[in-house]
Amino acid sequence: MNKKTMRYENGVPSANTADVDKNIMTHNLGFPRIGERRELKRATEAFWNGSLSLDELKSAGAELRRQHWLLQKQSGIDLIPSNDFSFYDQMLDMSCLLGNIPARFAWDGAAVDLPLLFQIARGSGGAGCACGAHTPAVASEMTKWFDTNYHYIVPEFHRATTFQLGAMKPFDEFSEALALGFRTKPVLIGPLTYLYLGKSHEVGFDRLSLLDRLLPVYEEILRRLAGLGAEWVQIDEPVLALDLAADWQAAFPAAFQALRGAAPSLKLMLATYFGELRDNAALAFRLPVDALHIDLTRGGSEFDSILDRVPENITLSLGVVDGRNIWKNDFELSCAFLEKARQKLGAARMMVAPSCSLLHCPVSLRNEESMDAEIREWLAFAEEKLSEVTELSQLACGNGNAMALHDNQVAIRSRLGSARVHRPEVKRRSSAVTPDDSRRASSYSVRREKQRSALRLPLFPTTTIGSFPQTSEVRSVRRRFKKGDVSEADYISFLKEKTAECVRFQEEVGLDVLVHGEFERNDMVEYFGESLDGFLFTANGWVQSYGSRCVKPPVIFGDVQRPRAMTVDWSTYAQSLTERPMKGMLTGPITILQWSFVRDDQPRRETARQIALAIRDEVQDLERAGIRIIQIDEPALREGLPLRRSDWAVYLDWSSEAFRISASGVRDETQIHTHMCYCEFNDIIDTIAALDADVISIETSRSSMELLGAFVTFDYPNEIGPGVWDIHSPRVPSAEEMRSLLRKAVAVLPVDKLWVNPDCGLKTRGWPEVTIALGHMIAAARALRAEFRESVYA
Numbered sequence: 001m002n003k004k005t006m007r008y009e010n011g012v013p014s015a016n017t018a019d020v021d022k023n024i025m026t027h028n029l030g031f032p033r034i035g036e037r038r039e040l041k042r043a044t045e046a047f048w049n050g051s052l053s054l055d056e057l058k059s060a061g062a063e064l065r066r067q068h069w070l071l072q073k074q075s076g077i078d079l080i081p082s083n084d085f086s087f088y089d090q091m092l093d094m095s096c097l098l099g100n101i102p103a104r105f106a107w108d109g110a111a112v113d114l115p116l117l118f119q120i121a122r123g124s125g126g127a128g129c130a131c132g133a134h135t136p137a138v139a140s141e142m143t144k145w146f147d148t149n150y151h152y153i154v155p156e157f158h159r160a161t162t163f164q165l166g167a168m169k170p171f172d173e174f175s176e177a178l179a180l181g182f183r184t185k186p187v188l189i190g191p192l193t194y195l196y197l198g199k200s201h202e203v204g205f206d207r208l209s210l211l212d213r214l215l216p217v218y219e220e221i222l223r224r225l226a227g228l229g230a231e232w233v234q235i236d237e238p239v240l241a242l243d244l245a246a247d248w249q250a251a252f253p254a255a256f257q258a259l260r261g262a263a264p265s266l267k268l269m270l271a272t273y274f275g276e277l278r279d280n281a282a283l284a285f286r287l288p289v290d291a292l293h294i295d296l297t298r299g300g301s302e303f304d305s306i307l308d309r310v311p312e313n314i315t316l317s318l319g320v321v322d323g324r325n326i327w328k329n330d331f332e333l334s335c336a337f338l339e340k341a342r343q344k345l346g347a348a349r350m351m352v353a354p355s356c357s358l359l360h361c362p363v364s365l366r367n368e369e370s371m372d373a374e375i376r377e378w379l380a381f382a383e384e385k386l387s388e389v390t391e392l393s394q395l396a397c398g399n400g401n402a403m404a405l406h407d408n409q410v411a412i413r414s415r416l417g418s419a420r421v422h423r424p425e426v427k428r429r430s431s432a433v434t435p436d437d438s439r440r441a442s443s444y445s446v447r448r449e450k451q452r453s454a455l456r457l458p459l460f461p462t463t464t465i466g467s468f469p470q471t472s473e474v475r476s477v478r479r480r481f482k483k484g485d486v487s488e489a490d491y492i493s494f495l496k497e498k499t500a501e502c503v504r505f506q507e508e509v510g511l512d513v514l515v516h517g518e519f520e521r522n523d524m525v526e527y528f529g530e531s532l533d534g535f536l537f538t539a540n541g542w543v544q545s546y547g548s549r550c551v552k553p554p555v556i557f558g559d560v561q562r563p564r565a566m567t568v569d570w571s572t573y574a575q576s577l578t579e580r581p582m583k584g585m586l587t588g589p590i591t592i593l594q595w596s597f598v599r600d601d602q603p604r605r606e607t608a609r610q611i612a613l614a615i616r617d618e619v620q621d622l623e624r625a626g627i628r629i630i631q632i633d634e635p636a637l638r639e640g641l642p643l644r645r646s647d648w649a650v651y652l653d654w655s656s657e658a659f660r661i662s663a664s665g666v667r668d669e670t671q672i673h674t675h676m677c678y679c680e681f682n683d684i685i686d687t688i689a690a691l692d693a694d695v696i697s698i699e700t701s702r703s704s705m706e707l708l709g710a711f712v713t714f715d716y717p718n719e720i721g722p723g724v725w726d727i728h729s730p731r732v733p734s735a736e737e738m739r740s741l742l743r744k745a746v747a748v749l750p751v752d753k754l755w756v757n758p759d760c761g762l763k764t765r766g767w768p769e770v771t772i773a774l775g776h777m778i779a780a781a782r783a784l785r786a787e788f789r790e791s792v793y794a
């Protein structure tokens with residue numbers, strides 16, 4: 001968008017049309033529910049551990065909702081969302097609302113309450129079920145929400161699936177808000193997105209065929225909301241930013257006709273986000289809705305064509321404030337979009353909003369008192385973004401604050417020109433990378449023999465993914481250290497003690513390749529962010545990752561380099577305690593990139609390469625220090641894929657190059673592992689193979705080894721550790737369960753390529769369950785070793 005298309009008077013966009021002084025409505029698509037001090041996390045976990053009652057948990061939720069509605073009102077938002085709150089996940093809430101409860105949870109048909117919802121999310125029965133009365137039921141699968149670091153609970157579908165109104169949440173929350181004086185806009189995941197993002201395991205069954213059974217429940221929901229006094233309802237269909245097959249596209253018009261017909265008095269807002277509409281734009285315009293929300297932070301290039309085609313009866317909601325990043329909005333750029341829309345549509349037919357729900361942003365900059373003052377000026381979190389929306393709406397209709405625009409532009413220019421952002425030596429090194437820097441010296445088959453003689457591991461070698469329980473003791477000592485209440489020397493010696501205990505435990509339980517436990521890390525990305533130049537970390541910038549779990553993504557504001565070794569001391573200390581191989585543990589460049597807030601003043605591929613070079617230096621330092629196995633985790637590689645397939649090749653090219661730059665600077669004997677979790681591997685299996693890691697550990701247990709299929713079909717050349725324990729569930733699987741998962745793996749993969757490990761790191765688990773589960777895992781591996789030794793070594 002050309003800034004010159006706007007007219008300014010005294011620095012404020014001029015308002016010289018008939019629309020002057022007409023308000024442009026503002027709205028929000030969703031607010032972070034976790035709370036600015038993670039109040040929801042604390043309350044939920046307290047309920048799980050029995051120290052908070054259900055009523056107290058519900059009150060904590062209600063208090064957060066009240067605060068958030070009030071805050072949005074005070075920020076000047078006209079249409080405030082409801083039902084964006086969730087105690088766990090909005091997709092799981094939809095499954096409950098639609099009465100789609102997996103049969104193994106023995107739902108009795110009464111309104112789904114929180115305990116049942118949590119069982120679906122976390123599994124029930126066995127060691128994990130506090131009440132002890134439930135039969136073991138495996139949790140529903142969890143996977144990434146589009147290209148974000150948020151995880152949703154995957155709806156399960158069968159030929160026999162039926163739907164019925166199963167919960168009252170959107171109605172209760174709408175009424176609750178109304179009683180407080182807020183006539184909110186309830187948010188629902190749309191029927192197509194709900195079906196699309198679910199899964200069926202039945203061969204030949206197409207979940208789209210469930211639409212006819214699903215729609216009547218949506219119709220009932222809309223009727224009820226209208227009956228309660230709702231004026232607007234937001235229906236999220238983010239799948240419209242994906243490549244949709246013709247049958248999915250074709251399903252939209254009739255579905256929306258049904259929704260429209262159900263409650264003619266309701267205004268329906270179709271919300272799309274995370275990308276351009278492209279070939280789905282014409283379809284979106286044909287739908288009988290009152291407003292269409294588009295994401296202009298990602299779909300700006302198609303804005304003109306959208307504007308040309310938007311039907312007369314549709315209001316366009318312009319998502320100009322980035323809900324996926326933390327940079328201050330560039331008001332000049334946004335006003336240019338708004339001005340164009342105003343000229344074409346008029347103020348009455350447009351709205352201003354964030355690009356998507358603010359779920360993916362930290363709550364407020366208010367709590368960042370100690371943040372670097374210069375950089376703070378460049379940022380806007382959820383609360384500040386709402387003010388931006390309001391200010392933009394005022395600027396766009398000519399009654400904006402000239403100072404607001406001026407200050408905004410000063411901040412934007414200050415970042416672009418800051419010497420803190422640019423390091424010439426980093427740029428020089430990055431541009432001097434050659435193809436040799438991203439290739440191991442020898443082929444995998446040569447490396448494999450050298451590594452086998454060097455490491456002498458048994459058949460089915462056992463290992464873990466890196467982290468061991470981050471107990472409240474560990475976290476609270478770190479907290480006291482950060483506050484200055486514990487000295488650095490005491491903190492280090494505490495961590496050494498934990499590491500030593502962990503090494504002893506691993507030897508005793510019988511693991512073959514050990515890890516140091518990652519006790520010194522608050523998080524696998526934040527820790528590296530704290531050690532690298534070009535990163536800023538926040539004090540309270542929490543973002544929900546799944547359920548009660550949060551992350552604090554660092555902010556990459558400038559050129560990245562490694563001032564000193566980051567992990568070598570911990571790995572060498574841990575190695576000094578054991579004869580068994582100690583795996584060095586690193587987070588890969590794409591995962592660091594993907595789970596940070598990334599600078600937007602240069603291409604992501606350039607930032608990725610800078611991080612890759614920093615990690616490469618660390619890998620080489622670990623090797624020099626005698627570490628023979630190094631794991632470079634890349635769980636976010638898949639998540640970073642562009643949503644449209646035509647954009648994949650470019651991303652896969654630079655992202656796999658970044659991984660290989662980080663991994664290729666070592667000798668043949670050094671074994672490089674990687675790890676990926678909570679993603680589908682099928683569509684990028686060739687890229688995964690091209691990473692050329694000697695060993696990959698992957699999450700497979702929740703899907704009962706289904707995710708291994710891609711590796712089998714592709715004839716994956718290197719070694720694989722399919723996860724046998726779903727560490728996101730408190731349920732501890734038996735040795736027999738793990739053994740049967742391993743049998744599935746040996747049925748399809750060569751036994752001498754298989755490793756045995758959990759799905760992911762153990763940081764969220766407690767020591768008692770880790771002790772039992774790893775004992776079971778070792779027993780399962782030993783049983784298989786006994787079974788297969790003869791056939792392999794014969």
Ligand SMILES: CN1c2c(nc(N)[nH]c2=O)NC[C@@H]1CNc1ccc(C(=O)N[C@@H](CCC(=O)N[C@@H](CCC(=O)N[C@@H](CCC(=O)O)C(=O)O)C(=O)O)C(=O)O)cc1
Pocket residue numbers: 041149470472473475476477478479521522523524525526545546548549550551552595635760763764
């Ligand atoms: C592997 N995963 C990760 C993702 N993204 C990341 N950035 N990191 C990941 O590991 N995405 C995909 C998956 C998602 N999985 C998880 C798993 C676990 C968590 C998690 O446990 N998060 C923690 C917060 C972690 C952290 O940063 N902790 C800090 C702060 C500790 C803290 O809360 N201190 C308390 C005091 C504690 C006490 O006194 O008992 C306080 O400050 O009040 C630290 O360890 O120092 C969580 O608790 O949610 C996230 C994603």
Ligand SMILES: N[C@@H](CCS)C(=O)O
Pocket residue numbers: 465466467524585633635675677760761762763
């Ligand atoms: N090494 C990390 C990987 C998580 S994806 C861990 O074990 O927690």
Ligand SMILES: [Zn+2]
Pocket residue numbers: 465635675676677759760761
């Ligand atoms: Zn993982």
